[in-house]
Amino acid sequence: MPKSKRNRPVTLSKTKKKGKEHKEAIVNSIRQAIDNYNSIYVFSFENMRNLKFKEFREQLKSTSRFFLGSNKVMQISLGRSIADEVRPGIHKVSKILRGNAGLYFTNLPKEEVERLFEQYEEYDFARTGSTATEKVELKEGPLDQFTHEMEPFLRKQGMPVRLNKGVVELVSDFVVCEEGEPLSPESSRILRLLGIKMATFRLHLICRWSPDDFELYKEGLDLSDVESS
Structure with a gap:
């Protein structure tokens, strides 16, 4: 049986450390x-x-x-x-x-x-934990900016979505983030998908x-x- 490459020893002398x-x-x-x-x-x-x-x-x-x-x-x-x-x-x-x-x-x-x-x-997309600079809310109805393949991913981000004749739509209004509140991982992903940049370097x-x-x-x-x- 061939040996696993993961079990091969690594010579530490070959690695470099940021020391003195x-x-x-x-x-x-x-x-x-x-x-x-x-x-x-x-x-x-x-x-x-x-x-x-x-x-x-x-x-x-x-x-x-x-x-x-x-x-x-x-x-x-x-x-x-x-x-x-x-x-x-x-x-x-x-x-x-x-x-x-x-x-x-x-x-x-x-x-x-x-x-x-x-x-x-x-300007760039805000990362998780950053403070939202504005409130972003999506209204109930079709989300034409997303293809039908995105529906499962959007649902995983907490968005109340469904497919209606191949079109992604919100079944109720959804608040992505509130102004002044820290962004959750889900909020930062949704903002990126929406193309909304809240971080300024x-x-x-x-x-x-x-x-x-x-x-x-x-x-x-x-x-x-x-x-x-």
Whole structure:
């Protein structure tokens, strides 16, 4: 009887782990970027979409570089205090690196960066757990946008549907989601089928550092607290 391929041993030495060497490479890359670019920005993001972010990054790769990952590793790269900062005042950037944030290095003028980030937004389908931005309700009657093959799937999503002479129809009004409420897995699937996009991928500037200046963009942050830390 032939041996199952599932039972074949795997040599762990052939696998790669993101350990100390990977972290050191990130630290070195960030410190090199400090030398190569005029300004550093901390940015936050909402409704991150990796493919969209990659496209935005490619658009700016000739003048800029982005870093996303462990905030702690990025903080170490810059220096977390006056005693270990790699450039005067750059530890202030580390203090701002919290939560969903990243580093943006660039040679673009400040005004151009602000314009790019302010204007950038991409719409996409909301994921499970996201907050509905509007109420979506379907009225009783035929659903011409769906083929008859979709009827079993729609029923599994909790929709009160039936086939009537090969046409999918709702037997009663159905609320897909309520504004301000988190989306269920079923609601997010139905919204996708309906082509309704409720998620907006945005990037927000939080602060800017250059050898001659440090500036906060985000409201609620106290510059004096950052400077005294």
